[in-house]
Amino acid sequence: MNIISLAVPAFLILILIEIVLGYVRGRRYYRLNDSIADLSTGLIFSIVGVGVVLAAIVVYDDIRQSVSIQRLFGVPEIPTDNVFVWVALLVTVDFIYYWFHRATHEIRFFWAFHVTHHSSEEFNLTVALRQCAFQRMLEYPFYFPLALLGVPWPMFFLCHGILKIYQFWVHTRHIGKLGVLESFMLTPSHHRVHHARDPQYIDRNHGGIFIIWDRMFGTYAEEIEEPNYGLTTNLASFNPLRANLHVLAELWRDVRQTRRLRDKLRVLYRAPGWRPDDLGGPRAAAEVPVDYQKYNPVLSKSEQMYVLIQFLLTLGVAFGFLQAARAGLSVWLAVPWSIFAVYALTSIGIVLDRRTIAVWTESVRHALMLLALPIIHVSGHLTDIALLLLLMPILLSWLWLLRLPIAGLHTSGS
Numbered sequence: 001m002n003i004i005s006l007a008v009p010a011f012l013i014l015i016l017i018e019i020v021l022g023y024v025r026g027r028r029y030y031r032l033n034d035s036i037a038d039l040s041t042g043l044i045f046s047i048v049g050v051g052v053v054l055a056a057i058v059v060y061d062d063i064r065q066s067v068s069i070q071r072l073f074g075v076p077e078i079p080t081d082n083v084f085v086w087v088a089l090l091v092t093v094d095f096i097y098y099w100f101h102r103a104t105h106e107i108r109f110f111w112a113f114h115v116t117h118h119s120s121e122e123f124n125l126t127v128a129l130r131q132c133a134f135q136r137m138l139e140y141p142f143y144f145p146l147a148l149l150g151v152p153w154p155m156f157f158l159c160h161g162i163l164k165i166y167q168f169w170v171h172t173r174h175i176g177k178l179g180v181l182e183s184f185m186l187t188p189s190h191h192r193v194h195h196a197r198d199p200q201y202i203d204r205n206h207g208g209i210f211i212i213w214d215r216m217f218g219t220y221a222e223e224i225e226e227p228n229y230g231l232t233t234n235l236a237s238f239n240p241l242r243a244n245l246h247v248l249a250e251l252w253r254d255v256r257q258t259r260r261l262r263d264k265l266r267v268l269y270r271a272p273g274w275r276p277d278d279l280g281g282p283r284a285a286a287e288v289p290v291d292y293q294k295y296n297p298v299l300s301k302s303e304q305m306y307v308l309i310q311f312l313l314t315l316g317v318a319f320g321f322l323q324a325a326r327a328g329l330s331v332w333l334a335v336p337w338s339i340f341a342v343y344a345l346t347s348i349g350i351v352l353d354r355r356t357i358a359v360w361t362e363s364v365r366h367a368l369m370l371l372a373l374p375i376i377h378v379s380g381h382l383t384d385i386a387l388l389l390l391l392m393p394i395l396l397s398w399l400w401l402l403r404l405p406i407a408g409l410h411t412s413g414s
Helices: 003-025 032-067 069-073 083-106 125-129 135-142 144-148 153-169 179-183 188-194 212-217 240-257 261-269 301-326 331-352 358-378 384-402 405-412
Strands: none
Touching (some): 003 125, 032 069, 032 125, 032 135, 032 144, 032 153, 032 240, 032 301, 032 331, 083 135, 083 144, 083 212, 135 144, 144 153, 240 261, 240 331, 301 331, 301 384, 301 405, 331 358, 358 384
């Protein structure tokens, strides 16, 4: 059972509540561009995750069936009806997560698969959904020792899902410190520290549910000053593809450019801020300037409305893919469908960045949709009425795009 999928409606309701609460309190913690970027990376994470989870299940079950202590030494099977076993497993999953999470902050190669989550300059509930598409490829192997102990995949997956659901609510600025809970549970205050780019807060509070691991292993920091959020060198883009790949690209560049073989290897496993001497040496986190301005390209009202509607339409496509994938969608349909969804979300991010190529990437997106619908119709998956109902908004969106101010960037040469 995928408990996270069941929790998605609750996530969306809580996001809406937080937005309304922000307006009532006069605290604008949401920006349209940043929130769309958060949700776009979350959708790509979910799309890629379909294949990652299926692969993880195969490997995990193979380990459990072949080399678990039950198979090798005849140890009794783990009881699934004992509440104490479930509690112990949840604590163990959180303990393993602490070390995985800490590794993603202290090893540059691992950081490349986690940085996406920290690349927002805001801190709100949509940031919880901002995940690297490839992170689970590194995360699940940390839990494979549980398969050696004979823990069934459904037990692990449910506890892991509980951990991820718990982490959602701590991404908020509306909840202050929580008294005695601060001493042993991860709270919003702790997690605000974790997302801060201020030097005193860097690489602190890695726990998933419990903060006790950070207290035990020397990575705890209390929230004293209000944090500044984001990366030490911020992404300055709402493109979800760039958010997923920019540190991997930087890593590859440094491996190629540094001269010594030893440094080529050290670039991979040293801290994210480490660089060899021939690339300028280590980079320490700097204090955030008082006059620092967040990345925020200005879009007209019509451009904002266009982006919102196109994102909602793409959201429908992505959710359709996820539902079809769970129902057994064939690979021949799943691959092009997922590629299109990623492209569409990337194109919307390019519009949010107000790049001059935006009108072209969006035109290609509309053209692909116009080409795909008749093919789907001929294959029998779309009725005549549904075809017409879908073609009309695509054509209207294309005409709308060409009338937006961003389309004029090409003629002005800016």
